[in-house]
């Protein structure tokens with residue numbers, strides 16, 4: 078066999094897994110359906126603009142060596158210096174309506190203290206509870222790091238041991254964001270501001286696991302967020318370069334159609350052109366749904382895996398509008414990098430509005446120039462709107478209406494932005510591209526055009542996946558990484574899950590070598 | 596010491612924590628064990644709208660002018676294409692041709708209307724025989740009723756976008772770009788395209804204008820379409836004489852904002868660019884289709900003179916192995932050199948914009964003319980090239996897909 082590991086898909090998860098295994102001396106073959114590395118982490122050009130395809134904010138990176146999981150991995154691989162980073166000034170601006178119809182418009186800075194103080198200005202008397210919230214955040218993040226560093230099974234005795242240092246984490250981890258907010262006594266208006274970032278995870282705050290929410294908020298506010306100067310393509314190419322320059326290989330235009338199993342053990346893959354490649358260790362960056370339903374024979378899929386896949390629902394399906402405007406951000410009065418626009422601060426109501434095409438106006442807007450000033454020619458700017466759909470409404474659009482529906486959708490979102498901010502942009506559109514779930518289905522090959530992996534509902538949150546990870550690994554020789562894996566979606570999650578999966582596979586290899594020797 | 600947090604009670608919270616894994620396992624355990632659903636409408640629609648390939652058949656060959664033919668292409672159901680993918684006027688098909696030992700592609704703009712493909716199941720393309728051309732002669736010599744054809748999905752971004760463009764369009768074209776505007780005119784007539792188009796069509800003389808009758812017919816039937824023929828070498832009663840100028844455009848332009856769509860030969864683009872510049876329009880209102888390739892790279896001002904007449908060796912890697920070492924003349928694109936050598940290389944637009952030919956240059960230097968380098972910033976830094984617009988300037992090693 079020529080290769081120690083086969084990776085299916087060159088998204089960030091697959092690339093990182095391949096790079097880390099390569100670094101450990103393994104020969105890896107990455108098989109990618111498309112023509113370029115990165116999956117979602119890519120860019121494209123229209124006229125004089127280069128659009129970022131996905132990234133708004135990368136967490137887990139920092140300016141200091143050894144701080145942040147992404148930074149640590151990039152340092153290990155020696156690619157940190159290859160990527161130039163920019164940093165937005167503010168964390169986010171949120172514009173929404175409170176339950177009683179009042180307009181909420183808050184701009185929040187990075188840095189925990191500044192963040193708390195800024196909310197205190199909007200909502201007097203919130204400081205104390207917010208300070209408690211961030212103490213709890215720190216406790217939760219430390220607890221998770223500790224959990225990752227130990228090999229022990231989480232049982233009663235182990236959990237009791239956690240109580241000493243991580244008691245607050247233990248007692249809040251089983252609950253939803255809203256339950257914990259209530260416990261902390263955070264004032265209603267502050268909750269409405271804080272919940273804004275729920276849409277980055279795609280589950281409303283009544284069902285979103287508090288621990289998952291707080292780890293995101295904490296790392297985002299504490300370390301700030303980053304964007305690569307030459308778009309996320311720069312990250313993907315740096316990882317791909319590392320792989321290809323160190324004896325491993327990436328083959329593009331190579332969709333995998335089948336994973337070969339023999340006696341319950343992965344044995345290799347078959348490509349669309351019929352070519353068979355044998356290897357006992359496979360890391361899949363594609364969805365388990367596709368792997369189990371399309372790429373494996375029914376009899377090869379363990380019942381537990383079938384049930385798990387059937388129990389889960391898809392996370393949000395994505396749609397993005399990319400605009401190249403022929404006025405500068407300052408001419409238009411766009412001051413922020415990230416603006417979150419929702420119709421209501423009630424996240425469950427908003428979640429339901431996002432089920433259908435016509436009622437969904439929620440969007441995360443970024444003006445790249447406010448993080449990366451030279452990203453478009455002088456006198457222009459780039460504005461991106463990402464919308465999430467919590468149901469399969471694009472599946473109801475007839476193909477013959479598709480082009481029109483796309484335009485109508487973009488019109489609705491753009492006018493919602495204009496109404497909410499008072500900033501007129503529709504006259505200045507020089508370039509526009511509209512991506513819908515069909516676009517994502519086509520480019521990253523996810524079922525229903527999902528961009529958020531499996532929904533991280535309370536029972537299937539990152540923490541609960543993590544705590545049951547061992548029983549999830551029920552396909553011998555086949556592991557999953559990336560947005561469909563244990564760590565859910567996000568650039569940092571995909572990257573760190575790539576590394577974790579690589580090491581789990583290295584361990585498998587070691588184990589099977591030992592078994593072979595005996 | 597700070598108070599400890601409890602949501603329900605210390606005991607309950609703790610037991611809920613311990614139960615997290617059990618809870619997840621029990622939800623999973625209650626799920627159905629029937630095979631997981633594998634097909635989703637979004638994915639099948641995406642596939643239908645953007646198929647990897649379309650298998651077509653020539654249904655009819657129409658002589659449309661001296662050395663000009665139109666081909667009516669229909670789905671080749673025997674090869675698995677049931678229905679044609681939808682397109683927007685201005686988009687093209689990239690057609691794969693096996694000629695001798697070479698596999699090449701050529702882009703052809705669809706000149707039929709959207710409803711022709713959706714309701715009547717055909718695309719029409721126009722092919723002009725290029726005197727010493729390679730692919731077009733092959734098409735003229737071999738395509739007949741029944742010929743099987745392998746085409747891409749409709750591709751390209753040169754089409755009307757209602758959120759971006761003004762609904763009043765000025766089209767500027769010649770024989771090379773006319774398929775785009777014929778498709779638009781037909782779309783306007785059948786009401787699949789809601790714009791007002793005034794088309795300036797530059798020709799040497801009346802007899803060389805193609806689709807003249809049909810364009811005039813559409814004009815008669817449709818309020819929203821107007822065609823102005825501009826003959827450079829012949830004075831014809833009731834028609835404009837000379838070239839398309841700023842003054843001429845202004846004479847027909849509406850008082851409100853309009854967008855100019857330009858599609859045609861490189862000579863046309865050259866002639867028109869100064870006229871357009873004088874109109875002083877905002878950049879978004881002028882859309883140019885870079886459809887035609889540079890004919891002779893040596894005539895490009897920034898082409899390094901010292902390379903004229905030189906030829907280099909190019910090692911070609913695929914799937915980690917060197918599959919060939921080929922000869923690359925400095926004045927021919929690397930893509931053509933690959934095709935000449937019989938290496939199947941991916942391509943669609945052949946003018947540097949689609950990125951489909953993407954390759955990694957691991958050794959050597961290439962020349963890329965100004966204006967066709969639409970690579971992404973990081974691609975440029977990491978040695979990614981588009982072989983369709985790159986010329987060898989030294990011995991090379993490239994990795995292709």
Ligand SMILES: Cc1cc2nc3c(=O)[nH]c(=O)nc-3n(C[C@H](O)[C@H](O)[C@H](O)COP(=O)(O)OP(=O)(O)OC[C@H]3O[C@@H](n4cnc5c(N)ncnc54)[C@H](O)[C@@H]3O)c2cc1C
Pocket residue numbers: 085086087088089090091108109110111115116117118130131132133134135136331332333334362363364395396397463517520521522528558559560561565566567568569571
């Ligand atoms: C519009 C948008 C905005 C986002 N914004 C942010 C953000 O601001 N911050 C953030 O952290 N995250 C963001 N995300 C999420 C983030 O981009 C993803 O979670 C992350 O990139 C997922 O990486 P992945 O490893 O799962 O791979 P993916 O990007 O899903 O890539 C999977 C790869 O596998 C390939 N593949 C699939 N099937 C096969 C097969 N059978 N054979 C061969 N290859 C196959 C695909 O072609 C693809 O290249 C955003 C995502 C989108 C789409």
Ligand code: FES
Pocket residue numbers: 941942943944945946947948949950951952953981982983984
């Ligand atoms: S074929 Fe389109 S860029 Fe080369």
